[in-house]
C-alpha cells in the first residue's frame with residue numbers, strides 16, 4: 001500500500017460500494033474499509049474487494065485492553081486485508097499485543113498485514129487536544145510522541161496529517177510509514193477535518209500514502225476526481 005492513493009469507501013452498504021467501484025474499469029485500486037461499511041456488512045466485504053484484485057486497508061482503529069486487541073487482531077489477520085490499525089493512545093503494551101495477535105492469526109504462507117497506529121486524528125486541532133484530551137504542548141509534539149511509541153512497539157508506521165510527516169521521518173526514519181488522511185484539493189470542502197493538505201503538499205512533504213474519501217466519493221464524477229487527485233499526488237501535470 002506504499003505510495004498509494006487510498007480511497008476511503010465510506011458507504012453504508014455493499015450496493016453503494018459496488019455502484020461506486022463499477023465506475024473504475026479494471027484499474028487496481030487501494031481501498032479503505034472503515035467502521036461504517038465493516039460494521040454494517042461484516043467481514044465478507046473484505047474478501048469480495050480482494051477478489052476484485054484491489055488492496056485493502058481495514059481501518060477499524062482498535063483501542064482496548066491488550067488481550068482484547070490481541071484476540072481481535074488474530075481474527076482480523078485471517079480476513080486478507082493488507083493493512084490494519086490501532087489507536088496509539090491504547091499504549092505500547094496494547095500495540096505489542098496487536099502485533100502478537102496479527103502474527104498468531106496470519107495464515108501460514110501469507111504475509112502479515114501491515115499495522116499502523118493513529119497518532120492524533122486529522123479532525124483534531126491543537127486547541128481541542130489541549131482542552132479535551134488535557135494534553136499540553138503542541139499537537140506536533142503529541143504526534144511525534146505517539147509515533148515514537150508506535151515504533152518502539154514494533155509497528156510499521158502511523159496515521160498522521162501531512163503536516164507532521166517531515167518531522168516523523170526525520171526523527172524515526174524514512175522506512176516508517178506515514179499514511180495521511182485529511183486530503184483536499186485546493187479550496188475543496190473541508191467537512192469535519194482540521195489538519196488538511198492537498199495531494200501536492202502530501203507528495204512534497206514525503207507522505208507514504210494518502211487517504212481520500214469525500215473529495216472522490218461525493219464528487220459528481222468520482223472517476224475524474226480520482227484521476228485528478230492521483231495525478232496531483234504522483235506529480236503528473238494534466
Ligand SMILES: O=c1ccn([C@@H]2O[C@H](COP(=O)(O)O)[C@@H](O)[C@H]2O)c(=O)[nH]1
Nearest residue numbers: 008034120121122181182211212213214
Ligand atoms: O486521523 C484520521 C484517521 C482516519 N481517517 C479516515 O480517513 C477518511 C477520510 O475521509 P475524508 O472524506 O477524505 O475526510 C475517513 O474514512 C476517516 O475515517 C481520518 O480522516 N483521519
